[in-house]
């Protein structure tokens with residue numbers, strides 16, 4: 001097919017009367033209307049720029065470049081290594097030049113435009129001999145309705161040819177198409193699907209946009225491939241005719257952020273797994289279950305029955321039927337009966353839609369980001385983006401560019417082209433600044449200016465972009481101490497903390513078992529899982545240094561380990577959790593000695609014991625004196641047990657790698 005495509009292209013060039021040997025007239029190709037073409041294709045550029053940077057990093061060849069053209073073949077932008085950009089500019093492979101076949105003969109860009117398919121044109125396959133030093137791999141970029149937007153191309157010295165380059169270019173083009181689709185249909189219901197659930201969220205996933213009336217509006221290429229239909233055929237279908245589903249059923253299922261993928265069957269019998277994305281305030285009225293119905297399920301009393309396991313009473317009062325709503329959304333989702341949480345939610349509700357910045361404090365994994373998302377979801381800004389920036393996980397040198405964006409040429413070297421910053425991306429919506437205490441001091445001043453002036457100026461630009469944002473920030477640090485140490489600006493602190501709410505650590509919450517139930521229901525909606533008394537006691541006695549994140553990890557693993565068993569018992573828990581939890585049982589207590597079928601703790605839904613009474617069963621010579629020391633020891637032990645592998649330790653503990661590094665530094669400084 002490749003040879004055929006090249007041959008046909010050569011025939012077209014010969015018919016056009018192009019010369020293979022004459023020096024092409026580059027001057028006439030560099031048109032002055034580049035600015036116009038760029039303006040017309042600004043959106044394409046905005047979506048493509050970050051992908052082009054990534055693609056260049058992956059090609060890693062110093063003798064190559066990444067090129068973006070419009071649908072006529074005019075080069076809009078290029079990124080690459082200086083030396084090669086210069087070589088390429090000698091054959092006019094540079095912004096402003098047109099690389100359609102009419103102008104440049106057979107070449108990957110021009111031939112892709114005609115064949116509307118990914119193409120490699122290598123060395124002598126180029127029609128014009130002047131381009132014979134190149135090897136080029138290009139892929140078309142389509143909008144969700146099947147119109148060609150442009151071409152993405154990697155061109156390099158012919159010796160830099162690599163078999164995988166075309167694959168990378170194709171994947172990058174898909175990435176741009178997916179961004180475009182999500183942007184185009186940000187108000188629609190979007191179904192993300194694949195026959196293998198683990199492929200949802202990857203570039204392999206199909207995405208279909210659905211209107212409120214259930215009509216299918218557009219799809220990405222993977223969706224069309226999986227469904228084996230054209231874009232036009234797809235648009236003649238509805239969610240009911242193609243997937244045997246209703247919009248209401250999808251909205252109901254995914255009202256909980258923790259809902260598992262849904263299963264759907266195509267008319268031909270093919271089974272697909274699907275997740276949905278939609279803006280809750282716009283779509284919730286299409287769900288069939290009211291919020292109160294849903295809350296009823298969540299809030300059902302959860303006493304431990306003397307017989308029959310933890311959920312027996314709750315299940316008796318309201319059986320968990322397959323397909324029942326997994327629960328409410330937004331702030332209601334977080335209301336599971338704990339008094340401290342109730343107080344926090346009442347406070348944030350008061351400032352909803354008042355443009356008062358909210359600062360959420362709390363230990364790792366307590367749900368700070370979930371609270372920020374819930375606030376956004378319940379606000380009038382829910383139709384616009386929620387953009388989260390983790391100031392601790394981005395290298396210091398990149399935070400500025402990441403937040404503020406940058407203009408073409410803002411960095412030395414031609415590699416860096418403009419990019420939209422997170423602040424501008426969040427325009428209209430909510431910007432969540434996670435770990436804001438980790439923001440470098442110099443940047444704090446710039447952020448303060450954005451918050452005061454409500455405009456952002458990208459690096460290297462002289463023009464400010466107006467932005468309208470709600471700000472939610474979070475940190476585990478003590479910002480007041482940082483202000484005293486002059487590592488956090490006081491004026492920024494007062495800008496960010498219009499309202500401060502502190503989320504309680506899990507060990508202080510009285511609704512542990514309601515959360516457990518909620519997580520298990522989300523994990524296994526059609527098969528209600530129960531816990532035996534021994535496991536309930538272990539969960540209650542444990543200190544949960546990783547809070548709800550760690551709890552969710554422990555339960556997820558247990559649910560998988562339980563297989564077809566309906567009741568989770570100690571054999572379903574991972575060994576490291578079991579060991580830690582056993583150690584934390586109040587001295588003298590032993591889960592093994594609890595009478596079978598009897599609750600190990602007296603009060604239903606009682607909070608975990610406070611720190612002081614949770615002494616380890618086996619006193620060690622160097623017993624930790626404080627809760628913080630206990631936490632540090634747990635982390636240190638987990639890292640040791642993982643052979644120093646922080647990623648494994650972080651997975652086992654259910655806390656982020658950053659948190660582990662931070663805690664280990666703290667331990668070092670204490671020991672040092």
Ligand SMILES: Nc1ncnc2c1ncn2[C@@H]1O[C@H](COP(=O)(O)OP(=O)(O)OP(=O)(O)O)[C@@H](O)[C@H]1O
Nearest residue numbers: 334363364365366367368369370371548549552656
């Ligand atoms: N109330 C809740 N019910 C169910 N799951 C929850 C709840 N709160 C948090 N989680 C889950 O716990 C995990 C951690 O939550 P989140 O990321 O919001 O915590 P965080 O405090 O921002 O953590 P970090 O400080 O480490 O960034 C997520 O998987 C989230 O879905």
